[in-house]
Structure formats: structure tokens, C-alpha cells
Amino acid sequence: MRYISTRGQAPVLSFEEAMLTGLARDGGLYVPESIPTMSHAEIAGLAGQSYEQVAFTVMRPFIGDSFTDEEFREIIQKAYAGFGHEARAPLVQLGANHFLLELFHGPTLAFKDFAMQLIGQLFQVALKKRGERVTIVGATSGDTGSAAIEAFRGLDAVDVFILFPHGRVSDVQRRQMTTPDEANVHALAMDGDFDDCQARLKDMFNDFDFRDGVRLAGVNSINWARVLAQVVYYFTSAVALGAPHRKVSFTVPTGNFGDIFAGFIAKQMGLPIDQLVIATNQNDILHRTMETGAYTKAGVTPSISPSMDIQVSSNFERALFYAYGQDGAAVADQMNDLSKGGFTISQGAVDFLRENFASGRASEDETMASIKATYLRTGEVLCPHSAVAVKVAQEHLGDSPMITLATAHPAKFPDAVKRACGQDAPLPARMADLFERDERVTRVANDMDTLQTLIRERTGN
Numbered sequence: 001m002r003y004i005s006t007r008g009q010a011p012v013l014s015f016e017e018a019m020l021t022g023l024a025r026d027g028g029l030y031v032p033e034s035i036p037t038m039s040h041a042e043i044a045g046l047a048g049q050s051y052e053q054v055a056f057t058v059m060r061p062f063i064g065d066s067f068t069d070e071e072f073r074e075i076i077q078k079a080y081a082g083f084g085h086e087a088r089a090p091l092v093q094l095g096a097n098h099f100l101l102e103l104f105h106g107p108t109l110a111f112k113d114f115a116m117q118l119i120g121q122l123f124q125v126a127l128k129k130r131g132e133r134v135t136i137v138g139a140t141s142g143d144t145g146s147a148a149i150e151a152f153r154g155l156d157a158v159d160v161f162i163l164f165p166h167g168r169v170s171d172v173q174r175r176q177m178t179t180p181d182e183a184n185v186h187a188l189a190m191d192g193d194f195d196d197c198q199a200r201l202k203d204m205f206n207d208f209d210f211r212d213g214v215r216l217a218g219v220n221s222i223n224w225a226r227v228l229a230q231v232v233y234y235f236t237s238a239v240a241l242g243a244p245h246r247k248v249s250f251t252v253p254t255g256n257f258g259d260i261f262a263g264f265i266a267k268q269m270g271l272p273i274d275q276l277v278i279a280t281n282q283n284d285i286l287h288r289t290m291e292t293g294a295y296t297k298a299g300v301t302p303s304i305s306p307s308m309d310i311q312v313s314s315n316f317e318r319a320l321f322y323a324y325g326q327d328g329a330a331v332a333d334q335m336n337d338l339s340k341g342g343f344t345i346s347q348g349a350v351d352f353l354r355e356n357f358a359s360g361r362a363s364e365d366e367t368m369a370s371i372k373a374t375y376l377r378t379g380e381v382l383c384p385h386s387a388v389a390v391k392v393a394q395e396h397l398g399d400s401p402m403i404t405l406a407t408a409h410p411a412k413f414p415d416a417v418k419r420a421c422g423q424d425a426p427l428p429a430r431m432a433d434l435f436e437r438d439e440r441v442t443r444v445a446n447d448m449d450t451l452q453t454l455i456r457e458r459t460g461n
Contacts, residue, residue, distance in 0.1 A: 006031060015062060020126060022223045043271060058232050085105040101406060111405065119151060133156075133215060137163070142306050145176075150180075158184060180440075189441050194310055205218065220256075261318050279388050280392075281367065282303055308385060323350075362392060383417070
């Protein structure tokens with residue numbers, strides 16, 4: 001299995017190399033040269049299997065010879081051992097033909113744990129075999145950072161630096177990043193918004209002297225291994241509701257497009273998906289793009305669903321790659337235009353996107369109303385991101401069962417939940433003392449030289 005860049009000018013890599021590299025050297029994102037497919041019988045055979053068994057079957061073809069079967073099975077077992085629910089990703093019925101996929105039972109109470117816990121184990125095994133040490137730098141709008149820190153804290157071969165927008169994440173999200181006391185963990189509160197954090201991250205990857213000097217590695221959703229891990233729960237949930245014998249639809253709250261792109265990969269593998277619905281908050285660039293065919297940045301307005309407060313959806317580049325028939329040059333041209341404020345997608349590419357994705361948005365008031373209505377109808381308390389998706393999903397209900405992805409535990413956003421439905425959203429017992437722990441954080445300017453100097457000093461490079 002080989003991996004190629006969406007911009008067509010970077011070296012072709014193995015799975016392990018693509019995972020450790022993150023962003024391609026031409027600025028693109030790695031995707032598999034071809035997407036393995038599963039037959040109707042193979043998908044049907046997943047019924048009744050554990051999450052770990054399904055994960056091995058779904059992901060194994062993408063791994064190539066980077067890990068042995070025995071190594072990969074052990075990696076998967078370790079990755080999900082710390083989850084708080086035996087099913088890992090349980091389904092809850094919200095109404096007729098509408099189901100909620102609870103993806104918040106991992107160590108940091110967010111869907112990012114499914115990928116990050118796996119990546120932590122993959123990195124550990126790969127780096128130990130290579131005898132190497134790397135510097136992981138990530139940008140987060142809230143949940144990726146805490147999941148990355150949880151996955152890599154205390155590991156000998158890794159230093160972890162996480163950039164998050166100062167004052168624009170929830171208190172729980174911030175404390176999950178700032179309270180770990182391991183020496184290899186560095187939480188950096190950067191001035192600006194998430195797009196600024198993500199831009200500085202990409203700048204660091206594109207500075208090859210710095211990148212090579214500190215052995216830079218990335219675990220943001222630009223990392224293909226992140227997307228691959230998220231493909232698994234599309235299969236487990238769809239099979240639980242009757243796939244492949246009937247189609248299933250999904251609605252996904254998304255800002256960076258990685259989680260819903262994993263659904264696209266599942267569909268390409270043969271999972272019979274009817275609708276893939278993009279759900280956005282008031283920062284609705286993805287919904288606007290689907291409606292107009294123009295990807296135009298319009299600024300970020302802070303919301304009660306901060307992990308979706310994004311205007312540069314990095315994984316959308318992967319979708320464009322397939323929409324343009326895997327033409328790397330065309331994708332590179334679009335990304336160059338993005339730096340000038342936006343781009344217009346060709347009609348053929350727009351048609352491809354609309355054939356594969358639907359979309360919707362929820363305002364702040366609609367998000368609050370969705371939390372309240374869902375609680376009153378079902379007793380299920382939603383986080384604001386999941387509430388956005390439930391609202392949009394209800395507008396797209398049809399003959400196929402609809403699975404809405406619940407991407408974070410409501411305890412991560414207690415103030416918004418309390419205002420919306422009057423209910424407290426307590427942290428699980430294992431996190432009950434989160435607000436009593438000491439914080440360790442560095443405030444940094446939105447400045448490339450400052451960031452690089454800090455990282456070099458702390459890694460000794």
C-alpha cells in the first residue's frame with residue numbers, strides 16, 4: 001500500500017512513512033494510491049464482532065507491511081482498552097429512524113480519542129523499531145489537543161506541542177491540555193483563532209530546515225492515520241443497523257472535514273451509505289461551498305460549538321482531490337487561490353461533491369433549541385456540536401436509518417448545556433478533580449519566529 005500527495009509533487013510513501021511525515025513536502029495531504037474495497041459478504045461478516053475486531057479488518061489493507069498482524073492487533077487492543085464503554089461507540093435511538101452514535105467514551109471524552117489513541121500506539125511501536133525521536137506539533141480548536149496530549153504524554157520518543165487559540169476553547173478543553181504534568185507535554189495558548197494556529201502549523205511543516213532539524217511530525221487531521229481510524233465506526237454503526245443489506249445515512253458535525261471524509265472513504269470501500277450530511281454551525285463555510293460552489297473565507301465568529309469555528313477546513317483538500325479526478329495540479333492551483341481568500345470549484349467537481357455530500361447549518365439559537373428539545377424528548381444531553389448535527393439530521397431524515405455522530409461529551413461544555421436545557425453535565429468520576437489540578441501553559445504570540453525558537457529551546461534542537 002502506497003500513499004500519494006493531493007498536490008502530486010511529493011515522494012510516494014509507505015503507510016508508516018506517511019503517518020510519521022504528516023503533511024507532504026509539497027504542502028499536500030497524503031491519501032492511499034488506491035482505496036481497498038470490501039465485498040457484501042465481508043461487510044456482512046462484521047456483524048456481532050467486537051469493535052477491535054472490526055477495526056483490524058477495516059484498517060488492515062491500508063497498513064501494508066508497516067506492521068505485522070500481531071503488532072497491529074496488539075496496537076488496536078491497547079488503543080481502546082481505556083474507553084469507558086464496552087461497545088466503544090454505542091448507538092442510542094433518538095426517534096423513528098434516527099440514531100445517535102456516542103463517540104465520547106474515550107479518555108478525553110471526544111471522538112478524537114478513536115484516532116489519537118491509535119496513533120499514539122502506532123508511533124510508539126514505529127519509533128521504537130527505528131530508534132528515533134520526533135517532535136509533534138499540533139493545532140487544535142479544542143478536542144484534538146487534549147486527545148493528542150493524552151495519547152503521547154510520558155512517551156520517551158516524543159515531545160508534544162499543542163497550539164490552541166487563547167480564550168477560544170471551553171474551560172474543560174483548556175484544562176485537559178494544561179493540567180498534564182509530564183515534561184514532554186507543552187500547551188501553547190496562541191493569540192488569534194484556530195485558523196491562525198493551523199496556519200502557523202503548516203508554515204512550520206513548510207520550513208524544511210526547521211522541520212528536519214526538530215524531526216517534526218504531525219497528528220492533526222492532516223495525518224492520514226487519523227482519518228483511517230475514524231473510518232471504523234462508520235462500519236460498526238452501519239452494520240449494527242442492517243448494512244450491507246440496507247443503506248444507512250450519516251450526519252456529521254464538522255469544521256475540519258476529517259470526520260466526514262472518513263465516511264466518504266467508508267463509502268468508497270463498499271459500505272452502502274445513502275447520505276453523508278455535513279453539519280456546520282454559524283461558521284458555515286462548508287455549507288456555503290456546497291450551495292454556491294465557491295469556497296470563500298468570511299471570518300470566524302466565536303460560538304458555543306468552538307471546535308467548529310473554522311474557515312480553513314484542511315481535509316476538504318482531500319475531497320477536492322477526488323472531485324478533480326485525482327488531479328494534483330488542479331488541487332494545488334485551488335490551494336494557492338485559497339491563500340488569496342478563496343476559490344471557485346469547477347462545475348464537474350461541484351457535481352461530484354453534491355453527489356457524495358449534502359449539507360446544512362444551525363445558528364446559535366437553533367443549536368440551543370436542539371439541546372433542549374432532544375433532552376425533553378429523549379433524556380439525552382447533547383454537547384453543542386452534537387446538537388448542531390441533530391438539528392441538521394432532522395432536516396435530512398428519509399427512508400434509510402440516519403446516524404448522527406455525537407462528537408463530544410456534554411461535560412466539556414457545561415455552561416452552554418446548562419443554559420440550553422437547565423441540566424448539569426458533570427464530568428465522569430475519573431475527571432472529577434480536573435478544576436483542582438494546577439495548569440501549566442505558555443501564552444505565545446501569533447509569530448512564526450517566536451514559536452520556532454520556543455520549540456527549539458525545549459527540544460534541545
